[in-house]
Amino acid sequence: MLRAFDTPLPIDAVLDELSRRLADQNAAVLVAPPGAGKTTRVPLALLDAPWLGTKKIIMLEPRRIAARASAERMARTLGERAGDTVGYRVRFGSKISRATRIEVVTEGIFTRQIMDDPELTGIAAVLFDEFHERSLDADLGLALARDAQQGLREDLRILVMSATIDGARVARLLGDAPVIESLGRAFPVETRYLGRKPDAPLERQMAEAIASALRENPGSVLAFLPGAAEIRRTQTFLAERIHDASIEIVPLFGALDAAVQDRAIQPAPKGMRKVVLATSIAETSLTIEGVRIVVDCGMARGPRYEPDIGLTRLETVRASRAAVDQRRGRAGRTEPGVCYRLWDEPQTASLPAYTQPEILSADLSSLLLDLAQWGVADPGALAFLDPPPAPALKEARSLLGELGALDADGRITDEGKSLRALALPPRLARMIVDSHRLGAGDAAAAIAAILTERGLGGDSVDLGARLEQFRRDRTPRATSARQMAQRWASQVASSPSPLRGGWPAEGR
Missing domain, CATH: 1.20.120.1080 (Four Helix Bundle (Hemerythrin (Met), subunit A))
Incomplete structure (x- = not known):
């Protein structure tokens, strides 16, 4: 019998089926859209599974901020603090105790764990969250976990969770594992195409679009930009346009201190509105309360290895259709929303379908x-x-x-x-x-x-x-x-x- 939760989430509709599948088989694939609740509900739902016994669940997240935020949210659901039943382990900090039964870790941390202990002693299940991001560490971690499962730990459960991947393809990789799909719940999002002027700086156009969106709509804004430099310049342009003390402008990218990141994802104080200027870090995993407006520049920054100099640099490219669809969906998580896109509608069809897996260019x-x-x-x-x-x-x-x-x-x-x-x-x-x-x-x-x-x-x-x-x-x-x-x-x-x-x- 699965434990009950006070707050219903869309993912709840498939939890019984997921539990039954994992009771009978050692692998499964869960496909659920952003906002369905898979990240913070599935690990908790599996805590009482008979096959878990006294062992742990490990859940992989692609980014440190997502690992910390999801662990904190699950702990609050249980009325506890992070480090009790639910903890996390990331590069610059961890909250783990002897009582911890769910460990949320970054993908690179898991690679070190399984390399040091191929049998994954004391671990009953490994959950790969947001697998559609296809980082090199995620692909390696899944390959190693599957190898360990086949050669050392037939009882080890592997669950791959994602928003936009081809579930059948991953299922074949896991020996024709069952695929469970959650429809999720999304409120309608109106899409408005603004186009983009080739002779004007991207950051200035984004600032104008954000300022206009604030005038036309209630609620907080989540704006997507390629990287930290563009975020800082957009923040400067916005400060010239917005003089309302009730509007707070905050950045969100990976190089910020944890306390600054936490401030960005916290709900705006009562009577305040928030503008979060984010990289693709905010596409999935994180829920930023109060956001009903998304402004998307349509660009992303990804790693590209340059063999001539032996270094990996970040390259600015057009975001994939899957990515911009996820960004748009952030506006409709809790109520009807609106998404402003800084390109013309016909250009959407020419975007790459998915983000290229890192393993192909790293x-x-x-x-x-x-x-x-x-x-x-x-x-x-x-x-x-x-x-x-x-x-x-x-x-x-x-x-x-x-x-x-x-x-x-x-x-x-x-x-x-x-x-x-x-x-x-x-x-x-x-x-x-x-x-x-x-x-x-x-x-x-x-x-x-x-x-x-x-x-x-x-x-x-x-x-x-x-x-x-x-x-x-x-x-x-x-x-x-x-x-x-x-x-x-x-x-x-x-x-x-x-x-x-x-x-x-x-x-x-």
């Missing part, structure tokens, strides 16, 4: 090193929804060979195990190891922190200036990043040899 050196640690030389031996491209794999093998991480047969070396233990891209891990030999391990670790945590030290092209600003920054995020960098340097320095394994892992 640097695969970390993935290949993880697979070698897992004991797999050929990624084709595992269940990937989209196989890693052969040219990218060839390049990754060559790089790992040059770094001394793989031998000629593709097996991980002791050096490779040591580099992997730092939980950094192999090039950066090698940089710290080699810099330590030259007496510069601390500086190399600080540089690695800046390169892996976007926004730390500002955005100057002068690395020295960014390092200096990073060292002076006293925000909680910067403080945590410095502590992390110190751990990396200490791990290398305290090892009997800089190229020996056994260092403790730091979650990605």
